Amino acid sequence: MPPRAVVLLGPQRFDPSLGESVSKLGVTGRIAVITAGWQEREAEDEELSAHLHGKTVNLRLHERAEEVFKADKALQNAHRERQEVLRHRQDFYRIRLESGLEAERVIRSRSAPADIMDDEDAASVAAIRALDDWHLAQCARVRKDFEDRCDLTPSPALAKHRREIAGVMKECEAVAIAGGHVASLLNRLALFDIGKLIGNRYVFAWSAGAMAISDRVVLFHDHPPQGPGASEILDVGLGLAPGVVVFPEPQQRLDLDHRERVELLARRFAPAMCLGFPARSRVILKGGRFSAPDGVIVLRRDGTHGLFDPKKDAA
Amino acid sequence: MTPRLAIHDLLANSPNPERVQAFLAGKKLPIVEGSSVTFIWYGQADGVTLRHWIYGLESDSALVRVPGTDMFHLTVEIPYGSRVEYKYELHRGGGSQWVEDPFNPNRARDPFGANSVLQGEGYELPTWIKPDPVAREGSLEPFAYNSAVFGAKRTGCIYRPARFRKTRLYPLLVVHDGSDYLNYTGMKTILDNLIHRLEIPDIIVAFTDSPDRLREYANDERHARFLTEELVPDLTSRLPLYDRPQARCLMGASFGAVASFSTAYRYPGFWGRLILQSGSFAFTDIGKRNRRGPLFDRVVEFVNSYREDPAPVSERVFVSCGVYESLIYENRSMVPLLDKAGMQVRFVEARDGHNWENWRDRLREGLSWVFPGPLMFVYE
Numbered sequence: 001m002p003p004r005a006v007v008l009l010g011p012q013r014f015d016p017s018l019g020e021s022v023s024k025l026g027v028t029g030r031i032a033v034i035t036a037g038w039q040e041r042e043a044e045d046e047e048l049s050a051h052l053h054g055k056t057v058n059l060r061l062h063e064r065a066e067e068v069f070k071a072d073k074a075l076q077n078a079h080r081e082r083q084e085v086l087r088h089r090q091d092f093y094r095i096r097l098e099s100g101l102e103a104e105r106v107i108r109s110r111s112a113p114a115d116i117m118d119d120e121d122a123a124s125v126a127a128i129r130a131l132d133d134w135h136l137a138q139c140a141r142v143r144k145d146f147e148d149r150c151d152l153t154p155s156p157a158l159a160k161h162r163r164e165i166a167g168v169m170k171e172c173e174a175v176a177i178a179g180g181h182v183a184s185l186l187n188r189l190a191l192f193d194i195g196k197l198i199g200n201r202y203v204f205a206w207s208a209g210a211m212a213i214s215d216r217v218v219l220f221h222d223h224p225p226q227g228p229g230a231s232e233i234l235d236v237g238l239g240l241a242p243g244v245v246v247f248p249e250p251q252q253r254l255d256l257d258h259r260e261r262v263e264l265l266a267r268r269f270a271p272a273m274c275l276g277f278p279a280r281s282r283v284i285l286k287g288g289r290f291s292a293p294d295g296v297i298v299l300r301r302d303g304t305h306g307l308f309d310p311k312k313d314a315a
Numbered sequence: 316m317t318p319r320l321a322i323h324d325l326l327a328n329s330p331n332p333e334r335v336q337a338f339l340a341g342k343k344l345p346i347v348e349g350s351s352v353t354f355i356w357y358g359q360a361d362g363v364t365l366r367h368w369i370y371g372l373e374s375d376s377a378l379v380r381v382p383g384t385d386m387f388h389l390t391v392e393i394p395y396g397s398r399v400e401y402k403y404e405l406h407r408g409g410g411s412q413w414v415e416d417p418f419n420p421n422r423a424r425d426p427f428g429a430n431s432v433l434q435g436e437g438y439e440l441p442t443w444i445k446p447d448p449v450a451r452e453g454s455l456e457p458f459a460y461n462s463a464v465f466g467a468k469r470t471g472c473i474y475r476p477a478r479f480r481k482t483r484l485y486p487l488l489v490v491h492d493g494s495d496y497l498n499y500t501g502m503k504t505i506l507d508n509l510i511h512r513l514e515i516p517d518i519i520v521a522f523t524d525s526p527d528r529l530r531e532y533a534n535d536e537r538h539a540r541f542l543t544e545e546l547v548p549d550l551t552s553r554l555p556l557y558d559r560p561q562a563r564c565l566m567g568a569s570f571g572a573v574a575s576f577s578t579a580y581r582y583p584g585f586w587g588r589l590i591l592q593s594g595s596f597a598f599t600d601i602g603k604r605n606r607r608g609p610l611f612d613r614v615v616e617f618v619n620s621y622r623e624d625p626a627p628v629s630e631r632v633f634v635s636c637g638v639y640e641s642l643i644y645e646n647r648s649m650v651p652l653l654d655k656a657g658m659q660v661r662f663v664e665a666r667d668g669h670n671w672e673n674w675r676d677r678l679r680e681g682l683s684w685v686f687p688g689p690l691m692f693v694y695e
Contacts, residue, residue, distance in 0.1 A: 013695050040478070084559075091561075095659070179695045207694040219691040225514050225683040226661070229691065248694040 001200040006213065006241050009206035010281035010295065011179060011249055016051050017280045018176065018204055024292070025284070027202050029055070029173030036061035036188040037180020037208045048178065056176070057168055061188035064161045068191070071157035075150070082146045083187075086139065090234070093135040098230050100128045101264075108260065125267050132233050132268070136216070139235045143190070162192055169197050179207025179248065182219070183234060186212045195238040203240055206277070207248040213240040215272060220247060220265075222255040231265060241285055245269045250276025250297050250305075259303030266301040274299035275308055283308065290314050321346055322353045322388050326381065335384045344418040347436055350394060354378060354401070354433075355418070356387040362406040363387040366413060367399055368430075368668040369639040378403075397435035397666040398673070399639070423672045425499055432672070443508045443679055444501055450511035451477030455503055458521075460549060464541040467526075473554070474503060474520035476510050484557045485519045486686055487550065489542060491532060491567030491574050493522025500675035506682075513690040514683045519554055521546065529610055532567070532574035534617040539578035543585055560587030561630065564685050568592035568674045569642075573614050579628040580621065588685035589632045592674045596645040598622055618645075625656040632660050633681040635674075637667035 007021045022031070033049070033056045035042045042062040049056045069076035104124035112120070150158070169175070175198055177185075185208050189195065203213060211217045220231035245265075247254060254276065255261055266274050275283070281295035290310035298308040325338045339357060346353040356363040356378055363378040378387035393399060400423050402413045415422065416431035423432050434440070453476045462469050471493050476485070496502045502522075509515045523546070525531045531538045547563070550556060557563075565575040565586045572594030579586040597611045598618040605615045632653055636646035643664070650662045661684045667673035 011695055040480070087561075181689060181693050183692050211694060221691050224687075224690055225679050226687075232691075234692075 003198055003203045003240055004200050005284055005286040006203045006205070007282060007284050008210045008241060008244070008246065008275070008277060008296075009204065010277040010279045011207050012048075012051075013179075013279075015279050016048075017282065018048075018206070019051050019053075021204060021282055021284075022052065022174070025202055027174045030171055031056050031204075032169050032172040032175045032201075033058045034061055034175065034177045034185070034189070034194070034209070035180070036065075037178055037182065037185035037212075038062070039181055039184055045178075048176075052176070057172065059165055059168060059192075059194075061165075061192055061194070062184070064165070065188050065191055068155065068157045068161055072155045074153065075155045075158065078146060078149055079191075082142055085142050086235075089135065089138045089142065090232070093131065093138070094230065094232055096131055097128070097135075097232055100124070100131055101230050104128065104264065105260075125264070128264075128268055132216075135233055136236060143235075158191070162197075165192055165194075166197055169199075169201070172201060174202035174204060177203065177205040177209030177213060179209050182208035182211050182217055185209065186217060186235060186237065189238060195240065198238075198240065205241075210241070210246045210248065210277060211237065213238045214244050214246050215239050215242055216245060216269070218245050218247070218269070221253050222258070222261065223253070228255065228261070242288070243272050244285070245272050245274045247274060247276040247299070249278060250299075251278055254299075256297075256299075256305050262299045262305055263301060263303035266299045266303075270301060273308075273313065276305070283310075318349060318351060320348050320351055320353060320390065322390060330381050330384060330386075332384050335381060335386045339386070339418075344416065345433055347393075347433075349436055350392050351390055352393045352433060352435060353388055353390045354403075354416075356403050356405075356416075357418070358385055358405075360385070360387065360405045360407055364404040364406070365389055365391075365401060366404050367401040368670065369399055370641040370643070370668070371639065393433065393435045394666055395435065396437040397433075397639075398438050398668075398676075399433040399435065400430035400668060400670055400672075401433060402430055423499075423670060425671050426495060430670075435666070438666075441676055441679065443512070444505055444675060445508075446504050447508050447511060450507045452507050453477050453479070453503065453510070455497075455522075460546065462541050462545055464537050464545055469523065469525075469541070469546075471521055471523040472497065473550075474506060474518075474522065475554075476517035476519070477507070478517065481555055483517070484555050484562075485517055486562035486564070487547070487554075487556045488518055488520045488564045488566060488682075488686070489546065490520060490522045491565075491571030492524065492528065494524050495671065496568075496674075497522055499671035500678065502675075502678065505675070505678050509679060509682060509688065513688045513693055514679065515686050515688040518686060519550075519556060521550060528570055528574075532570040533610065534573060534577040534613045536581065538574055539581040542578050543582045560584055562587070564588035564590060566590035566592070566681070568671075569595050569669065570614075572596070573617070576628070577617055580617075580626075583626065583628045586628075587630045589629045590681040590685055591632065591634045591646075591649075592677060592681070593636045593640055593642055593669050594634070594646055594649065595642060596649050597642075598645065598648070622648075622652060625652040627657040629658055631685055632658050633663070633684045634660060635663040635665065635677040635681060637669060637673045638664050639667060640669040642669065 214237045217234040221229045276297035283293040283296045284291045293308045296308040298313045365376040378389040419431045421432040422429045455472045459470045567575045572591035653660045
């Protein structure tokens with residue numbers, strides 16, 4: 001059963017707007033909070049709790065994972081091995097991706113008859129998309145191996161925490177997933193199978209949280225120390241916000257005026273929509289339809305960007 | 316067309332001591348006007364010479380006296396973005412003395428003292444070298460190790476990041492000339508800042524020193540063995556370090572870069588990351604004699620041999636060099652070799668010389684190249 005509604009939000013750190021969205025949807029019950037992306041600072045959720053009038057309960061996924069690993073060394077080792085394999089896969093994917101993006105840039109800068117340029121341009125984007133798909137397939141295989149291993153050797157510690165989390169969530173009307181370290185967050189969400197436990201509850205997610213519940217998690221930053229970075233896929237997300245690639249803080253992290261870069265992102269991840277979420281932005285996704293967009297930026301395939309209008313952009 | 320400079324106006328205006336005083340009042344020296352830089356000495360002297368460390372530029376440049384005054388001047392074309400260390404040589408009563416520019420507050424310190432620094436048009440002091448009050452500070456602790464290889468004690472400092480936790484694993488960076496990197500590049504502050512900005516991950520850094528660097532860093536088998544078979548196992552037994560090549564980096568400047576590269580060469584695949592700054596990679600294309608003297612003999616032997624048969628010794632290598640260094644040719648020559656051998660190479664040139672501030676200014680690019688931080692992973 002899918003969530004009743006998923007609300008994707010911009011960063012909540014300095015000017016939170018989460019409470020307004022919670023009220024707008026008429027959520028009055030308890031809210032399960034996931035701050036695992038904050039890692040060791042997971043428990044420092046006083047401000048978030050106060051913002052939601054104290055009606056929160058933190059699922060403590062980061063801390064629980066530590067407890068599980070402490071109790072089950074075999075699982076911990078298997079998990080570490082999996083992470084090591086995923087790191088290797090990510091490294092090799094990045095090497096290929098950087099070459100693919102460079103080839104796309106060089107080809108785009110050349111002059112040739114328009115029909116040839118169109119063909120070559122399409123081939124460049126197709127090659128990058130194929131690389132992305134290959135990487136996702138590799139990640140899926142690694143995760144499947146780990147899940148099979150967990151099924152073969154069930155972990156009592158993990159099962160205990162999953163039961164506890166399920167118990168806590170039964171009392172909650174909604175789940176709020178905060179930002180932070182997206183890989184760490186995604187790992188914890190997967191470890192405790194949060195996607196299944198959410199059921200039909202309302203979901204509010206921002207920054208890394210919003211990325212983690214989409215179909216594909218795309219890591220990006222156009223101004224890293226090494227010059228314009230290559231946006232890369234990390235893995236699949238929980239799939240609770242299908243058809244969207246989430247880009248938090250687009251004004252800070254993306255070179256929005258660089259039309260070629262914007263165009264490439266939009267074409268590379270199509271048919272999914274590339275949506276940027278500045279502070280105080282929001283969109284609601286209900287039954288596969290977007291509503292009540294506020295300040296969300298859409299990246300278009302012609303290289304432009306603008307305020308997201310579901311009627312026009314999601315048509 | 317030569318642009319009209321401030322010094323031209325002074326000279327055209329029948330300069331005298333009063334007009335020189337008025338000219339200098341409130342001026343920032345040297346005078347930077349686009350790519351034209353006017354060096355000025357004001358004070359009693361029989362003659363003044365500009366001494367600098369720009370390889371390729373006339374090194375013995377006399378300043379010209381403004382007639383009837385104690386002001387001397389020399390205009391030099393300095394390319395955009397340059398940083399130049401210099402001194403004045405004052406000639407008085409048959410003797411001479413090298414002094415820093417008393418009218419320029421910018422100084423660079425090094426093991427030999429200090430130089431004045433010209434910040435040319437377009438040069439910007441990096442923001443990440445200054446202490447950031449928001450950045451949490453890591454800690455530095457001295458360490459000593461009795462090396463069986465050397466039969467003597469080796470010392471240094473260990474940097475641990477703020478929020479260090481024994482239950483986490485960290486990458487290891489081993490720095491040659493560690494005390495100099497700490498003293499003359501401010502590397503501890505830089506580590507604190509780059510970690511805070513998420514541009515590099517939390518790392519553990521071993522700042523190591525050698526009592527005889529010109530010998531031990533010049534392709535010395537003992538040094539490679541000490542680092543790889545003694546120091547790393549010892550640190551691993553005491554600190555939570557990842558046990559994989561991608562999480563081990565060696566770095567150094569000048570002979571320290573040679574030490575880093577020759578160590579990685581002797582233990583291929585062990586050191587997965589290298590930062591080589593202004594490496595003294597001297598070589599010869601024919602014969603074995605090199606113009607740099609006997610100190611370089613073992614380096615030349617090593618580099619010649621590597622050039623003969625380039626092999627992948629590491630995975631990811633950052634190479635930097637100043638274009639005003641005599642070593643720029645050697646460093647440029649290394650890059651295609653490393654690349655051809657299958658290593659991922661990032662090469663950065665800067666309009667700077669063979670000095671610690673050049674190496675400081677490249678640390679952000681170097682460190683974030685070998686150990687990219689979680690910037691791409693954190694979305695608050």
